[in-house]
Amino acid sequence: MPALVFGTALLPLVSDASLAVAQSDALPWWAWPLLLFVFCFVLGIVAILAGVGGGVLYVPLVSWLFPFHLDFVRGAGLFMALAGALTAGPRLLRNDLATLRLTLPFALVASTFSIVGALLGLGLPTHLVQLCLGILILGVTALTIASKNTERPIVSRQDAIGRALGLSGFYTDAATGERIEWKTHRTWLGLLLFALIGVIAGMFGLGAGWANVPALNLVLGLPLKLSVGSSVFILSVTDTSAAWIYFHRGAVLPMVAVPSVVGLMLGSLVGVRLLSVVKPKAIRYLVIGMLGLAGLRALLKGFGI
Secondary structure, eight states: OHHHHHHHHHHHHHHHHHHHHHTGGGSOTTHHHHHHHHHHHHHHHHHHHHTSOHHHHHHHHHHHHSOOOHHHHHHHHHHHHHHHHHHHHHHHHHTTSSOHHHHHHHHHHHHHHHHHHHHHHHHSOHHHHHHHHHHHHHHHHHHHHHOOOOSSOOOOSOOHHHHHHTOEEEEEOTTTOOEEEEEOSSHHHHHHHHHHHHHHHHHHOOOTHHHHHHIIIIISOOOHHHHHHHHHHHHHHHHHHHHHHHHHTTOOOHHHHHHHHHHHHHHHHHHHHHTTTSOHHHHHHHHHHHHHHHHHHHHHHHTTO
């Protein structure tokens, strides 16, 4: 019931934002940052309750509902994902849920290719980027529906690249006090995937946690908790490289980026408190629906419809 009430309360906000876009000439300039702050506050709550990154919701929804150029939205999306990752990174390292030995090789690959993605995204026509964004978001929606992460994948034998890079170790589960050992396999495939993830993150300004976690957990064979922690730390390196390109090209507008970052982080704090009351599964279905609509909208805009 709380999830249904929360979802119903969100619909008027989306409707109001759509109406506001249609009447953008009638609004003063300061109204848009205020509306964006409120929208991102709600978005931060929804992202926590649904267990998805706010960045993957931010870019398609804000580019749909607000009259900001897509370049500014993508630049703000990178800084928003970066702010969350930098906040959580040090604690994850202290708790052994992320290690430099594991994350740096993949972060280096993703970071390098995120620069390529950022240059590519800023160089392509906007309608083509919208078209690609629509296809990507619909793909993310399908991945969200089908994803089934594994708590502790079985890795019987480590590959040569993983051994050469020293990608093995252990961490202590804080909930059970159990010492859990880990090692990687299919490391070469993981490196290729993180190159692709870097291009996608830079090109569309999306936080790539939705792709990092399945790559680490299902492909490399890392435990789920370590995959989530490592994903956040990799984001902090990947998004920094791509964000600098957007900043250097003048595609980071404080009027868009500041209310987005502040609103989403405050909403995330509220979302954590509501997690024990609201049913996350119901919210997840709401998010899947929102992602599907936003992806379809971006696809239609790419075709000029």
